[in-house]
Amino acid sequence: MPATQEKAVLITLFGGTGDLAQRKLYPALFRLFKKGYLRQHFAVIGTARREWSDAYYREIVMQSIASLSDDETEKEEFSSHFYYLSHNVQNTQEYQQLKELASELDKKYQTQQNRVFYLAMAPQFFGTITEHLKTQHLLTEQGFNRLIIEKPFGHNLESAIELNDQLAQTFEETQIYRIDHYLGKEMVQNINAIRFSNIFFEPLWNNKFVDNVQITLSEEVGVGTRAGYYDTSGGALLDMVQNHIFQILSLLIMEPPVQMDGNDVRQEKIKALRSLRAYSPEDVKQNFVRAQYTQSEELLGYLQEDGVVEHSRTETYVAGKLMVDNFRWAGVPFYIRTGKRLANKNTVIHIQFRSVDVNLFHSPTQVDILPDVLTIHIQPSQGMSFNINVKQMGLSNDIERKPLLHYVSPEQEKDIPEAYERLILECLNGNNANFAHRQEVELSWKFIDLVRSAWDNDTSSDLPTYPAGSHGPKEGDDLLARDGFSWHSCDTIYCPNE
Numbered sequence: 385m386p387a388t389q390e391k392a393v394l395i396t397l398f399g400g401t402g403d404l405a406q407r408k409l410y411p412a413l414f415r416l417f418k419k420g421y422l423r424q425h426f427a428v429i430g431t432a433r434r435e436w437s438d439a440y441y442r443e444i445v446m447q448s449i450a451s452l453s454d455d456e457t458e459k460e461e462f463s464s465h466f467y468y469l470s471h472n473v474q475n476t477q478e479y480q481q482l483k484e485l486a487s488e489l490d491k492k493y494q495t496q497q498n499r500v501f502y503l504a505m506a507p508q509f510f511g512t513i514t515e516h517l518k519t520q521h522l523l524t525e526q527g528f529n530r531l532i533i534e535k536p537f538g539h540n541l542e543s544a545i546e547l548n549d550q551l552a553q554t555f556e557e558t559q560i561y562r563i564d565h566y567l568g569k570e571m572v573q574n575i576n577a578i579r580f581s582n583i584f585f586e587p588l589w590n591n592k593f594v595d596n597v598q599i600t601l602s603e604e605v606g607v608g609t610r611a612g613y614y615d616t617s618g619g620a621l622l623d624m625v626q627n628h629i630f631q632i633l634s635l636l637i638m639e640p641p642v643q644m645d646g647n648d649v650r651q652e653k654i655k656a657l658r659s660l661r662a663y664s665p666e667d668v669k670q671n672f673v674r675a676q677y678t679q680s681e682e683l684l685g686y687l688q689e690d691g692v693v694e695h696s697r698t699e700t701y702v703a704g705k706l707m708v709d710n711f712r713w714a715g716v717p718f719y720i721r722t723g724k725r726l727a728n729k730n731t732v733i734h735i736q737f738r739s740v741d742v743n744l745f746h747s748p749t750q751v752d753i754l755p756d757v758l759t760i761h762i763q764p765s766q767g768m769s770f771n772i773n774v775k776q777m778g779l780s781n782d783i784e785r786k787p788l789l790h791y792v793s794p795e796q797e798k799d800i801p802e803a804y805e806r807l808i809l810e811c812l813n814g815n816n817a818n819f820a821h822r823q824e825v826e827l828s829w830k831f832i833d834l835v836r837s838a839w840d841n842d843t844s845s846d847l848p849t850y851p852a853g854s855h856g857p858k859e860g861d862d863l864l865a866r867d868g869f870s871w872h873s874c875d876t877i878y879c880p881n882e
């Protein structure tokens with residue numbers, strides 16, 4: 385029997401030769417191995433069409449984890465658990481070999497017939513794989529059977545429902561782990577802790593005390609080698625908003641769950657997403673901004689990127705104002721923005737509280753008291769600051785802004801588990817709180833489809849632009865200025881490393 389924390393499992397990885405597997409999954413599994421969560425009672429079957437031998441596959445695994453340890457014996461011991469089977473997922477006969485190898489490895493490694501099927505492949509194959517897992521009897525009777533899938537979960541509501549229905553033919557919803565790697569990030573997982581374990585936040589977490597909320601996911605990189613895919617698959621709205629931003633939003637707006645388990649947390653997120661105000665095409669025009677980056681000095685514009693179609697109107701930037709129509713949040717705007725080729729890479733949340741009703745601290749040098757702002761830095765810095773007002777030190781009675789800080793130091797950063805490591809372990813533990821439920825996915829598509837169709841039907845308005853490397857288009861700033869707000873920056877709140 386495995387020791388307490390060790391997991392017994394056979395992982396079948398579809399797409400074992402691919403980029404995700406090599407860059408993220410093998411390193412994540414190795415980290416779990418080093419920490420003892422995976423040890424003797426696990427095996428991995430990597431499959432893809434390429435004709436690789438076990439020996440060659442293990443070499444690839446060794447290369448993926450090369451920088452993670454100097455201990456060659458440890459790395460070899462880890463990769464000896466990896467087996468390769470050349471397999472075309474569309475070929476029914478080939479599942480028989482997979483079944484035989486799986487049974488053999490179940491016995492050899494005493495995996496207790498626990499199986500995880502990880503689909504690191506294009507989503508068009510998900511339906512056929514899960515159907516074959518059922519019809520070709522790859523699911524076990526005694527252990528657990530869990531499915532991990534990667535985004536995108538459809539490209540609109542209709543395709544998401546179709547995909548979810550296909551998966552449901554073989555797996556119960558509780559067995560399906562839809563990965564959104566943002567949910568594996570340290571500070572995203574910290575949102576619940578900040579909200580629900582501090583007496584001074586949860587009582588203020590509502591429309592009586594919160595003035596507005598800002599969520600920014602900005603990227604410094606352009607579309608790069610993904611340009612062709614990005615251009616046809618739907619731009620920033622689909623790449624970042626439908627998944628990562630909506631997941632962060634739902635954690636911020638949900639009600640406290642009864643317990644922090646998958647069922648309760650996901651039910652609260654579903655309820656929260658149901659409260660989002662649906663937008664008409666006119667509302668979309670008022671409340672959403674899309675834009676494209678243009679050439680600036682040595683940085684290419686989007687239209688010059690290799691693989692982008694001529695005159696493409698695909699957005700590389702989105703800003704939006706969302707309203708949550710429930711008792712807790714009525715009237716509070718939630719501003720979101722994301723974009724490529726912006727001035728810096730930064731994922732950050734600002735909760736701006738209301739200002740005090742009476743200002744007792746007027747002075748010639750300071751007229752307004754700034755509102756308190758709770759800032760959660762997700763990446764690249766990880767931590768939080770609570771930006772509050774205090775009296776300046778000394779003889780002056782003026783008020784100044786000071787942050788209360790909690791930040792992860794560069795030394796501590798090394799010990800923070802990588803998102804895939806954390807999420808794979810959560811799946812092995814059967815904890816699906818940090819994986820998207822089908823209803824979360826479908827509710828977010830329902831909203832996104834309204835924006836997408838309003839934009840697709842509007843072919844005549846000019847598409848706003850912003851210079852590559854800038855802070856985004858003026859229209860993104862105007863969205864907040866109309867409500868008397870502005871995006872927080874290092875001028876108004878504490879920024880680490882400034």
Ligand SMILES: NC(=O)c1ccc[n+]([C@@H]2O[C@H](COP(=O)([O-])OP(=O)(O)OC[C@H]3O[C@@H](n4cnc5c(N)ncnc54)[C@H](OP(=O)(O)O)[C@@H]3O)[C@@H](O)[C@H]2O)c1
Nearest residue numbers: 399400401402403404432433434472473504505506534535
């Ligand atoms: N890469 C990332 O960082 C990343 C991040 C987030 C999400 N994702 C998602 O993860 C999935 C995989 O992405 P990826 O970047 O790893 O893609 P990739 O590098 O193109 O890998 C695709 C894999 O599928 C295999 N494959 C293709 N057709 C097959 C078939 N008919 N039968 C069996 N195997 C087949 C390929 O191997 P053969 O050619 O040898 O068959 C390869 O191993 C996608 O859904 C992607 O959207 C990726």
